[in-house]
Amino acid sequence: MTAAITAAHQAQINAKPAQIVLLDTREKIGAKILMSGGTRCNVTNREVKPSDFGGGSSHFIRHILKAFSPEATIEFFKKIGVELVLEPSGKFFPKTNSAQTVLDALLHETKQLGVSLKTGVRVTKLTKENNLFYLENADHTFNLSSHAVILTTGGLSYPATGSDGTGYSLAKGFGHTLIATYPALTPLLTGERDWQRLSGIALEVALSFFKNDKKIREYQDSFLFTHFGFSGPAALDISRHWAASDPKDKPQIVANFLPGQSALSVKEHFQIIQTKNQNRLIRNILTEDLKLPGRFVEVILRKAKIKPDQTIGKCPNEERQVLSRLLFHYPLEVRGVYGYQKAEVTAGGIDLSEVKFQTMASKLTDGLYFAGEILDVDGRIGGFNFQWAWSTGTVAGRSAVNSLK
Ligand SMILES: Cc1cc2nc3c(=O)[nH]c(=O)nc-3n(C[C@H](O)[C@H](O)[C@H](O)COP(=O)(O)OP(=O)(O)OC[C@H]3O[C@@H](n4cnc5c(N)ncnc54)[C@H](O)[C@@H]3O)c2cc1C
Known part of the structure; x- marks a missing residue:
C-alpha cells in the first residue's frame, strides 16, 4: 500500500x-x-x-x-x-x-x-x-x-x-x-511441565542467548509462560537466534528473572531481613519485596529444593546460593520454536x-x-x-x- x-x-x-x-x-x-x-x-x-x-x-x-x-x-x-x-x-x-x-x-x-x-x-x-x-x-x-x-x-x-x-x-x-x-519473533517451545503449568503468568526478564558458552545477545522485556512454552516480547525477540542456530554450537537461552537486581543486592537484602525478622518466609520475601508472581515463586522454590514454609532464619547459605543461581541464571529447556x-x-x-x-x-x-x-x-x-x-x-x-x- x-x-x-x-x-x-x-x-x-x-x-x-x-x-x-x-x-x-x-x-x-x-x-x-x-x-x-x-x-x-x-x-x-x-x-x-x-x-x-x-x-x-x-x-x-x-x-x-x-x-x-x-x-x-x-x-x-x-x-x-x-x-x-x-x-x-x-x-x-x-x-x-x-x-x-x-x-x-x-x-x-x-x-x-x-x-x-x-x-x-x-x-x-x-x-x-x-x-x-x-x-x-x-x-x-x-x-x-x-x-x-x-x-x-x-x-x-x-x-x-x-x-x-x-x-x-x-x-x-x-x-x-x-x-x-x-x-x-515466534514463541519458544518447552517440555518442562513446571513452566507449562504457569501458563498465563507474565514477568519482566532478561533472556540471554549463548553459543558455545559465549553470550551473543540479550533482550530485556516482558515474558509470558504459556501451555506450550514461552512467549512475550523477550522470548519472541530471542527466537530468531534459536531458530538460526546449529545444535553443534550448543545454543542455550538463559533467563534472569530479576533483571532489575543483582545477585549481590538480593543477598544483602536477605541479610538485612534476617537481622530484622528471622521468621519471615523466603516465599514472602520473593513475592512481596522482589515482586515475583506467587505461582512462579512456588515453582522456583521447588526447583531450589526449598520448602514453602522455609524461613529466612533457617535457610542455609547453600540453599540461598542455589536459589540465587536459579533466579539470575536459569538455563531454559527449549525444544524449538513454534x-x-x-x-x-x-x-x-x-x-x-x-x-x-x-x-x-x-x-x-x-x-x-x-x-x-x-x-x-x-x-x-x-x-x-x-x-x-x-x-x-x-x-x-x-x-x-x-x-x-
Ligand atoms: C501477529 C503479528 C503482529 C505484528 N505486529 C507488528 C507490529 O506491531 N509492528 C511491526 O512493525 N510489525 C509487526 N508485525 C510484522 C508486520 O506485520 C510485517 O512485517 C509487515 O506486515 C510486512 O509487510 P509486507 O507488506 O512486506 O507483507 P505482508 O503484510 O505480509 O503483506 C503481503 C501481502 O501480499 C499478498 N500476497 C502474497 N503473495 C501474493 C501473490 N502471489 N499475489 C498477490 N498477493 C500476494 C498477501 O495477501 C499480503 O496481503 C506483526 C506481524 C504479525 C503476524
Missing part, C-alpha cells in the same frame, strides 16, 4: 500519468496491520537503527532508513489523517489505539490517488517480454501487463493472511537468490545483494522492484518491521514511477 501510494503520488509530481494497480491474494487487504501490536498497530519506533534488524547488509538498511526515516513515517501518517503517539517504551501507536485507523487511512489514500485495488488475485506467474511484465493467476482468470512490478508479497509467517511464499518463486523466476528462511503459524516475521528472504539500495530495483531485471518482508531483513519487536515495510515501499514506489519512460 505504501509503495502504491508513493508511486501514484510521484506520478502526479512528475505530471506523467501512470496507472497503478495493487493486487492482493486476499479479498481483504492488510490483515497483518489489523492483527499487529495487539490490534493497536505499533507503526514505528522513536529510534530505528540497522542493529535493530537481522539479515542483510547494515549499509543497505542504513541507507533505506535515511531515505524514509521514522520521522518521515510519522509525517506521512499525519498527512493521511493518522496521529501517532509515542509511548514510554519508544513505540509509536495511533492515537486511536486501533490498527483499523491505520488500515483505513492507507486504503483511503490509495483510493484518493486513483490506485486500482484488485483483491482476490493470487499472482502465480510473472514473466517479462519486450520490456513488459505479464502477471497471471493460476486459473488464468486474471492477467495484466505492466512496465514495472514491485513485489511486496511478504514472507511465510501467518500464511492464512496471504503471505504464503509465492512471491519468492516469482522472484526466483528472474534469477533472484532466496536466503534460507526461518520463523522469527514456527510460521505464530511467527510475527520471517527471517531470510530475497538476497539484498541483488537489489539496489538507492532504488529497491532488482540488479538482475530492469523494472522489477522489491519492498517489505519478502527481503532478507527481519526486525525485532517494536515497530521495526513496519518501518522496514514503509521505508522500502516508499523508495520502491517512487523509483518505479521515476523509471517509467
Whole structure:
C-alpha cells in the first residue's frame, strides 16, 4: 500500500500519468496491520537503527532508513489523517489505539490517488517480454501487463493472511537468490511441565542467548509462560537466534528473572531481613519485596529444593546460593520454536545483494522492484518491521514511477 501510494503520488509530481494497480491474494487487504501490536498497530519506533534488524547488509538498511526515516513515517501518517503517539517504551501507536485507523487511512489514500485495488488475485506467474511484465493467476482468470512490478508479497509467517511464499518463486523466476528462511519473533517451545503449568503468568526478564558458552545477545522485556512454552516480547525477540542456530554450537537461552537486581543486592537484602525478622518466609520475601508472581515463586522454590514454609532464619547459605543461581541464571529447556503459524516475521528472504539500495530495483531485471518482508531483513519487536515495510515501499514506489519512460 505504501509503495502504491508513493508511486501514484510521484506520478502526479512528475505530471506523467501512470496507472497503478495493487493486487492482493486476499479479498481483504492488510490483515497483518489489523492483527499487529495487539490490534493497536505499533507503526514505528522513536529510534530505528540497522542493529535493530537481522539479515542483510547494515549499509543497505542504513541507507533505506535515511531515505524514509521514522520521522518521515510519522509525517506521512499525519498527512493521511493518522496521529501517532509515542509511548514510554519508544513505540509509536495511533492515537486511536486501533490498527483499523491505520488500515483505513492507507486504503483511503490509495483510493484518493486513483490506485486500482484488485483483491482476490493470487499472482502465480510473472514473466517479462519486450520490456513488459505479464502477471497471471493460476486459473488464468486474471492477467495484466505492466512496465514495472514491485513485489511486496511478504514472507511465510501467518500464511492464512496471504503471505504464503509465492512471491519468492516469482522472484526466483528472474534469477533472484532466496536466503534460507526461518520463523522469527515466534514463541519458544518447552517440555518442562513446571513452566507449562504457569501458563498465563507474565514477568519482566532478561533472556540471554549463548553459543558455545559465549553470550551473543540479550533482550530485556516482558515474558509470558504459556501451555506450550514461552512467549512475550523477550522470548519472541530471542527466537530468531534459536531458530538460526546449529545444535553443534550448543545454543542455550538463559533467563534472569530479576533483571532489575543483582545477585549481590538480593543477598544483602536477605541479610538485612534476617537481622530484622528471622521468621519471615523466603516465599514472602520473593513475592512481596522482589515482586515475583506467587505461582512462579512456588515453582522456583521447588526447583531450589526449598520448602514453602522455609524461613529466612533457617535457610542455609547453600540453599540461598542455589536459589540465587536459579533466579539470575536459569538455563531454559527449549525444544524449538513454534514456527510460521505464530511467527510475527520471517527471517531470510530475497538476497539484498541483488537489489539496489538507492532504488529497491532488482540488479538482475530492469523494472522489477522489491519492498517489505519478502527481503532478507527481519526486525525485532517494536515497530521495526513496519518501518522496514514503509521505508522500502516508499523508495520502491517512487523509483518505479521515476523509471517509467
Ligand atoms: C501477529 C503479528 C503482529 C505484528 N505486529 C507488528 C507490529 O506491531 N509492528 C511491526 O512493525 N510489525 C509487526 N508485525 C510484522 C508486520 O506485520 C510485517 O512485517 C509487515 O506486515 C510486512 O509487510 P509486507 O507488506 O512486506 O507483507 P505482508 O503484510 O505480509 O503483506 C503481503 C501481502 O501480499 C499478498 N500476497 C502474497 N503473495 C501474493 C501473490 N502471489 N499475489 C498477490 N498477493 C500476494 C498477501 O495477501 C499480503 O496481503 C506483526 C506481524 C504479525 C503476524
